[in-house]
Amino acid sequence: MLAETHVDYAVQLMKKANLKVTKQRRDLIAFLYEHQDHYLPIKTVDQYLRNFYPRMSYETVYRNIDELSDLHIVEKRMFSSGLHVKFQCDFDHVQHSHFICENCGRVVELKEPPLAQVQDQLPDYQITAQHLEVFGLCPKCQL
Structure with missing residues (x-):
């Protein structure tokens, strides 16, 4: 599946769940997809998004990650260094x-x-x- 297809599929899941598709959420998904082979610290994701959206709060980033996690678009894991997140690597088998x-x-x-x-x-x-x-x-x- 091509990168755009993965991101588009995630957008379709958001629409199906009646979650508003914003530019910020789309950029969040695209950023995580670009780094899909790593769990990224939420602070890294927050810093990246604030480069483009300086008024975006940490709470907004965290809330978006929670909402995307509920839809199985992203995976969250707690490590000793804190919360980390990555793009879903298998939409067909979300528990893997x-x-x-x-x-x-x-x-x-x-x-x-x-x-x-x-x-x-x-x-x-x-x-x-x-x-x-x-x-x-x-x-x-x-x-």
Whole structure:
């Protein structure tokens, strides 16, 4: 899928949810798409947007990220350094797993074991979601 197609798909999801499509939200989505292989600190996203929209508050950036996260357009994760966000890497499987490089922050989507395999290990439990994150060093950071 081309970059414009991904961004356009995200815009369509916003419209479908009756979320106003503003230039700021579109720029936010485009910026995150350009960095889709990394979780970015929310402060980095805030600084980027304020270069173009100096009157935009941190609260507005945070609220937009929350709204886009609710629509599964962006993924949020809390790391020891604070809240980080990235563009959704798999719209067809919004609950998926990642390898995250502990040095550079690169993110690689992983194929998860089928939920049935996990359910077999927990026969008396009801599983409602599955998410796995694996941390380590990517090949570039191992040099």
